[in-house]
Amino acid sequence: MSSNEMRQFVLAEIPQGKLTNSNFKLETAPIPTPGDGEILVKTRYISLDAANRAWMQGATYRDAIEGGQVMAGGILGEVLESNDPNFQAGDLISADGGWREYAALPGSVCQKQPHIEPKTHLLSIYGVTGLTAYFGFLEICQPKAGETVLVSAAAGAVGTIVGQIAKIKGCRVVGTAGSDEKCDWLVNELGFDAAVNYRNGSVFKDLKEACPNGIDCYFDNTGGEILEAALFQMNIYGRISCCGAVSSYDGAPPQAGPRGVPGLLVVKRLTMRGFIVSDFFAGSSVGTRTDAINQLKEWVDAGKIHVLEDIVDGFENVPDALIGLLAGENRGKRIVRVND
Amino acid sequence: MSSNEMRQFVLAEIPQGKLTNSNFKLETAPIPTPGDGEILVKTRYISLDAANRAWMQGATYRDAIEGGQVMAGGILGEVLESNDPNFQAGDLISADGGWREYAALPGSVCQKQPHIEPKTHLLSIYGVTGLTAYFGFLEICQPKAGETVLVSAAAGAVGTIVGQIAKIKGCRVVGTAGSDEKCDWLVNELGFDAAVNYRNGSVFKDLKEACPNGIDCYFDNTGGEILEAALFQMNIYGRISCCGAVSSYDGAPPQAGPRGVPGLLVVKRLTMRGFIVSDFFAGSSVGTRTDAINQLKEWVDAGKIHVLEDIVDGFENVPDALIGLLAGENRGKRIVRVND
Numbered sequence: 001m002s003s004n005e006m007r008q009f010v011l012a013e014i015p016q017g018k019l020t021n022s023n024f025k026l027e028t029a030p031i032p033t034p035g036d037g038e039i040l041v042k043t044r045y046i047s048l049d050a051a052n053r054a055w056m057q058g059a060t061y062r063d064a065i066e067g068g069q070v071m072a073g074g075i076l077g078e079v080l081e082s083n084d085p086n087f088q089a090g091d092l093i094s095a096d097g098g099w100r101e102y103a104a105l106p107g108s109v110c111q112k113q114p115h116i117e118p119k120t121h122l123l124s125i126y127g128v129t130g131l132t133a134y135f136g137f138l139e140i141c142q143p144k145a146g147e148t149v150l151v152s153a154a155a156g157a158v159g160t161i162v163g164q165i166a167k168i169k170g171c172r173v174v175g176t177a178g179s180d181e182k183c184d185w186l187v188n189e190l191g192f193d194a195a196v197n198y199r200n201g202s203v204f205k206d207l208k209e210a211c212p213n214g215i216d217c218y219f220d221n222t223g224g225e226i227l228e229a230a231l232f233q234m235n236i237y238g239r240i241s242c243c244g245a246v247s248s249y250d251g252a253p254p255q256a257g258p259r260g261v262p263g264l265l266v267v268k269r270l271t272m273r274g275f276i277v278s279d280f281f282a283g284s285s286v287g288t289r290t291d292a293i294n295q296l297k298e299w300v301d302a303g304k305i306h307v308l309e310d311i312v313d314g315f316e317n318v319p320d321a322l323i324g325l326l327a328g329e330n331r332g333k334r335i336v337r338v339n340d
Numbered sequence: 341m342s343s344n345e346m347r348q349f350v351l352a353e354i355p356q357g358k359l360t361n362s363n364f365k366l367e368t369a370p371i372p373t374p375g376d377g378e379i380l381v382k383t384r385y386i387s388l389d390a391a392n393r394a395w396m397q398g399a400t401y402r403d404a405i406e407g408g409q410v411m412a413g414g415i416l417g418e419v420l421e422s423n424d425p426n427f428q429a430g431d432l433i434s435a436d437g438g439w440r441e442y443a444a445l446p447g448s449v450c451q452k453q454p455h456i457e458p459k460t461h462l463l464s465i466y467g468v469t470g471l472t473a474y475f476g477f478l479e480i481c482q483p484k485a486g487e488t489v490l491v492s493a494a495a496g497a498v499g500t501i502v503g504q505i506a507k508i509k510g511c512r513v514v515g516t517a518g519s520d521e522k523c524d525w526l527v528n529e530l531g532f533d534a535a536v537n538y539r540n541g542s543v544f545k546d547l548k549e550a551c552p553n554g555i556d557c558y559f560d561n562t563g564g565e566i567l568e569a570a571l572f573q574m575n576i577y578g579r580i581s582c583c584g585a586v587s588s589y590d591g592a593p594p595q596a597g598p599r600g601v602p603g604l605l606v607v608k609r610l611t612m613r614g615f616i617v618s619d620f621f622a623g624s625s626v627g628t629r630t631d632a633i634n635q636l637k638e639w640v641d642a643g644k645i646h647v648l649e650d651i652v653d654g655f656e657n658v659p660d661a662l663i664g665l666l667a668g669e670n671r672g673k674r675i676v677r678v679n680d
């Protein structure tokens with residue numbers, strides 16, 4: 001590789017079942033030259049998200065990723081050259097820069113970021129992950145002190161933050177995760193009141209024990225069996241925040257939805273609502289994007305939120321990092337350090 | 341039957357499958373004597389509602405009806421004697437009086453009604469039916485002019501009103517019903533823009549044709565296949581008002597829910613919300629119960645809402661009237677005239 005070349009991962013083909021390494025192809029390409037209104041960005045960190053896998057299934061809130069394209073993904077990068085008056089060399093930006101070491105991006109799709117340390121917090125607590133937890137939980141669930149809050153994929157990037165915000169709000173917090181070790185960690189290290197290993201084969205009964213007063217708020221990262229069990233245990237006027245459906249991303253599409261829809265929604269007067277975090281950036285009953293970041297920062301600085309990050313080193317490891325995330329091997333926010 | 345006796349229907353046993361006449365037993369009983377705080381009511385009209393069947397399946401927003409009890413149901417009655425200072429002989433009341441010719445009821449569970457003609461309007465447009473349409477559609481769907489509104493069980497009591505309110509609000513209105521005759525009637529008599537016979541075996545395709553711009557609001561009376569088809573055709577930020585699940589009331593409980601929950605809720609940012617009409621009586625973004633009745637009356641008086649009633653004569657016909665309603669034989673609000 002010459003000095004004007006870089007590495008990038010192309011999605012060689014759309015996976016039919018579980019995502020594997022062979023779905024990606026590592027390529028060498030010329031470092032791009034930014035055009036009018038574009039900036040040249042050097043990738044520092046790449047954010048790994050379950051949504052990366054969902055994007056391969058078809059159009060969502062963004063176009064589907066197609067085979068042969070550079071794999072999409074959130075990055076934190078440093079501006080090297082700028083043809084956009086809003087940016088200059090040395091700025092930090094976040095964007096959907098894709099899995100490559102350098103990118104030429106229109107300035108209009110990049111968000112300038114402050115210089116803070118650790119920089120990774122810009123992709124975790126102060127990035128889409130933290131904001132998703134903040135708005136998706138506070139705005140949609142509207143939790144009240146004393147209520148029971150269930151969070152699925154609780155040991156993941158968003159789940160760890162939702163659980164801690166729920167504790168700050170005075171709720172009883174129960175999480176689900178995929179191993180006994182993770183469950184112990186949620187309770188002993190993160191302050192969850194209880195945790196349920198959904199792989200034990202008794203989700204319904206275990207949730208019943210963990211939520212003796214029923215469930216008032218459910219922050220759903222998974223869909224599937226946990227959602228169905230939760231629906232049957234929701235209290236009247238319960239709120240379900242639909243953040244993701246990771247149980248169905250990495251495999252065949254689900255053949256059926258949860259029983260109890262819509263019957264239980266009617267008799268228990270439940271609300272289920274899906275969202276995309278950017279819907280709330282301009283304003284919500286819990287503030288704007290700036291308000292959210294300020295509040296999260298206050299909680300972090302006061303030691304009320306522990307920021308859990310799972311950093312993987314080396315650009316070449318991005319595909320494995322995503323495959324492992326989909327298998328549930330991370331705790332907290334998984335990020336690949338490319339160059340910092 | 342002596343002059344101090346009356347007829348009543350007892351739910352002999354909880355139906356295991358479809359409701360039949362043999363689930364009910366016609367009995368003779370003494371006309372009751374009202375106790376302290378009670379009023380003696382003579383039943384004028386009995387309201388038939390799909391919810392009557394749901395009550396047999398288990399506890400909902402009310403206790404389950406059990407075998408051996410007088411069948412529950414909404415009535416319009418005249419007060420004959422009163423031991424409650426809030427009521428006097430000659431007053432009209434509505435209540436869950438049950439399927440009997442007379443009832444002694446606590447005054448506290450009865451709602452005084454004005455003397456209007458036809459009295460049946462107190463059970464249809466100005467009763468739970470009209471209020472369910474008003475609040476369940478306007479408050480939960482928040483329709484805007486130009487949006488596409490889908491209503492299932494559109495030829496039923498609530499559906500006929502929702503569809504007409506949606507037209508008043510300037511929406512494109514599409515209904516589903518169980519026969520071509522009903523569909524023609526919805527379009528030609530009630531002003532729906534299109535109607536789909538869900539028994540034609542091509543619900544998804546037929547809805548696609550009827551809703552070329554997708555669906556913004558779905559008022560769901562049925563659940564099941566129509567809900568699933570609607571979910572896949574909802575536009576982003578769509579709202580689904582979950583009013584009932586009549587597709588699953590009269591038979592075995594459903595083995596699965598609609599595909600697309602929660603995945604489509606996330607990617608399309610949909611809201612699904614169940615409700616019980618009385619939740620809104622004290623206030624909502626579209627007013628109180630009194631505001632709702634005043635607005636409905638204005639629309640009825642202006643000829644903008646046609647009140648569709650399907651009156652069956654004779655107390656002895658109440659079970660058949662309900663069985664027929666569950667089979668979809670009514671158009672508009674089904675009511676049994678007991679004595680008027």
